[in-house]
Amino acid sequence: MKKTVWLLCLLLLLVPTQIFAHSKVTESTPAADATVDSTPEKITIAFNTTIATMSTFKLFNENNEVQVVDNISVSEHELSGDIPSNLENGVYTVNYNIIGADGHAIDASYSFTINAPEATPAPTEETATEPEVTIEPTVEPTVAPTVSPSAEAEQATEPEAKKNKIWPYIVIGLIIGAAVAFAAKKRK
Numbered sequence: 001m002k003k004t005v006w007l008l009c010l011l012l013l014l015v016p017t018q019i020f021a022h023s024k025v026t027e028s029t030p031a032a033d034a035t036v037d038s039t040p041e042k043i044t045i046a047f048n049t050t051i052a053t054m055s056t057f058k059l060f061n062e063n064n065e066v067q068v069v070d071n072i073s074v075s076e077h078e079l080s081g082d083i084p085s086n087l088e089n090g091v092y093t094v095n096y097n098i099i100g101a102d103g104h105a106i107d108a109s110y111s112f113t114i115n116a117p118e119a120t121p122a123p124t125e126e127t128a129t130e131p132e133v134t135i136e137p138t139v140e141p142t143v144a145p146t147v148s149p150s151a152e153a154e155q156a157t158e159p160e161a162k163k164n165k166i167w168p169y170i171v172i173g174l175i176i177g178a179a180v181a182f183a184a185k186k187r188k
Helices: 002-014 158-187
Strands: 025-029 042-047 056-060 070-075 078-082 090-099 105-114
Touching: 002 158, 025 105, 042 056, 042 090, 056 078
Parallel strands: none
Antiparallel strands: 025 042, 042 078, 056 090, 070 078, 090 105
8 A cells, every 4th residue: 555655646746747837928028017118019928838829918008998909929939919000108008818838718917108208399489598308218128038939839729728738637547546456456
């Protein structure tokens, strides 16, 4: 019986932990909670695992109005879309819905702020003598995500992901069943 317990413990240690890991954002452009000085041309979200092709996102302004995003696409670990027009200053929220390699659906969001300098009118004779003070917003530099493509990695679709998710449980169940049958046969 002690051998069976040790065998089960060993098998549980051999099960890869990556099977149970959820997809997480590794990098985004614009970054979460960043303040940018102009409308970004593109929104990009990189994940630590492959994501399904049906993954998508929406962009909302601070009044919770959907903003136009074109060409939303998935490329292995990355979800991206183009912003075709200038956005007004304010807080914007990116709501993304993905299905990770482990088959779990993830619905999450992050925000960023656009604080573009306002256009100042040309000085008139009355204001020409006053010194002009301009305050430049501080911008955190963002680094574009680098994704190393894997030739062997395939994008998970929902049915494939569900099949892949259940296999470890089936294998563990068969091993436990065989161990119990072996222990019962040995007792007789």
